[in-house]
Amino acid sequence: MSSAEMYNGLKVLSSYHRKGGVGKTFLASTIAYLLATGGPDGTGKKRRVLVLDYDSQQDSSKAFLQMDAIPGDDEYAAPTHPDYKEINDPDWPGRNTSTDILFDSPVYEYPTAFEGIKVLPSEGNVDRVLALTPQSERLVSTITSHMKDWFSIPDLAEDYDIIIVDNPPSKSPVSAGLLGAATHVIIPTEPEYDSIDGVPMLLNRIDRINEDRTDNPLEVLGVIPNKVQSKSKLTQKDRIALSKLYDKNGPTAAYMSQFWLTQRNCYRVMERPSVDESHFNYVHNHYAIDEMTKLYQLVENKIWGGK
Numbered sequence: 001m002s003s004a005e006m007y008n009g010l011k012v013l014s015s016y017h018r019k020g021g022v023g024k025t026f027l028a029s030t031i032a033y034l035l036a037t038g039g040p041d042g043t044g045k046k047r048r049v050l051v052l053d054y055d056s057q058q059d060s061s062k063a064f065l066q067m068d069a070i071p072g073d074d075e076y077a078a079p080t081h082p083d084y085k086e087i088n089d090p091d092w093p094g095r096n097t098s099t100d101i102l103f104d105s106p107v108y109e110y111p112t113a114f115e116g117i118k119v120l121p122s123e124g125n126v127d128r129v130l131a132l133t134p135q136s137e138r139l140v141s142t143i144t145s146h147m148k149d150w151f152s153i154p155d156l157a158e159d160y161d162i163i164i165v166d167n168p169p170s171k172s173p174v175s176a177g178l179l180g181a182a183t184h185v186i187i188p189t190e191p192e193y194d195s196i197d198g199v200p201m202l203l204n205r206i207d208r209i210n211e212d213r214t215d216n217p218l219e220v221l222g223v224i225p226n227k228v229q230s231k232s233k234l235t236q237k238d239r240i241a242l243s244k245l246y247d248k249n250g251p252t253a254a255y256m257s258q259f260w261l262t263q264r265n266c267y268r269v270m271e272r273p274s275v276d277e278s279h280f281n282y283v284h285n286h287y288a289i290d291e292m293t294k295l296y297q298l299v300e301n302k303i304w305g306g307k
């Protein structure tokens with residue numbers, strides 16, 4: 001099977017890093033918007049996107065859906081599906097999360113304010129996955145095989161061009177399991193020690209996944225330095241961190257993107273969540289548009305090769 005045939009041509013992109021706060025959610029939701037709208041200038045192919053949120057903080061769910069606050073809880077519940085009344089499914093309670101996929105429960109993706117983007121929100125606490133198997137060492141492979149089965153459903157490739165997965169931080173079996181089922185991965189990293197130190201380990205994990213996937217290897221779109229200070233504010237420490245990543249003799253250079261994402265106020269959208277078009281205004285921001293265009297082109301070209 002070639003990678004083009006895996007999941008009937010449907011692509012699965014994972015935004016991945018073990019460290020928290022590096023920009024996994026920012027990249028996942030930005031890429032979803034860029035692909036669905038044909039890039040910052042809107043002239044590219046408009047892709048049909050499904051966002052799967054597995055992050056317990058539910059940030060990308062909140063970027064796309066009006067989640068239901070649970071009184072007395074700091075988590076949100078998935079809202080009632082707008083088509084609940086029309087979809088006549090006795091096994092479906094009218095709301096669902098990305099974790100329901102793993103339990104073979106019925107899942108109906110939620111529409112968003114954007115025509116080309118649907119979402120399955122995160123259920124917050126993801127501990128329910130521990131019930132999947134009593135053997136904890138098998139949890140990762142159990143999740144991988146569940147997700148591979150789901151991504152292989154032919155209807156899914158008819159409805160979507162790409163599924164974008166937002167991962168929880170840490171060594172969660174959920175993110176490891178999902179990575180094993182992805183076709184592509186993108187790795188945001190901050191230019192500071194903890195974050196860059198994890199990158200070679202991630203690349204190692206990907207090599208190990210690919211030992212079993214010789215016909216359809218998991219492809220790294222790139223490692224993207226994120227939250228990089230503008231040139232005038234770049235500290236000596238940042239410079240050293242970045243030069244380590246781009247060191248030609250090091251393990252990461254071959255995967256590094258040719259551009260950075262700068263630390264910008266307009267990108268701090270999670271601090272002001274909204275579920276309409278204005279959430280993504282930053283993509284068209286005069287100062288940001290150059291790096292947004294490069295991000296869009298990287299993803300489009302590496303996944304579809306300009307087709």
Ligand SMILES: Nc1ncnc2c1ncn2[C@@H]1O[C@H](COP(=O)(O)OP(=O)(O)OP(=O)(O)O)[C@@H](O)[C@H]1O
Pocket residue numbers: 019020021022023024025026027055057059167168169226227228261262263264265267268269270271
């Ligand atoms: N380039 C940037 N400039 C400014 N703020 C940014 C940038 N990238 C991300 N942020 C902000 O930093 C915070 C953390 O980013 P984000 O939530 O995407 O990270 P994460 O890796 O998903 O974190 P977690 O591991 O907690 O899920 C968010 O408030 C986000 O809006």
Ligand SMILES: [Mg+2]
Pocket residue numbers: 024025026055057059166167
């Ligand atoms: Mg996140």
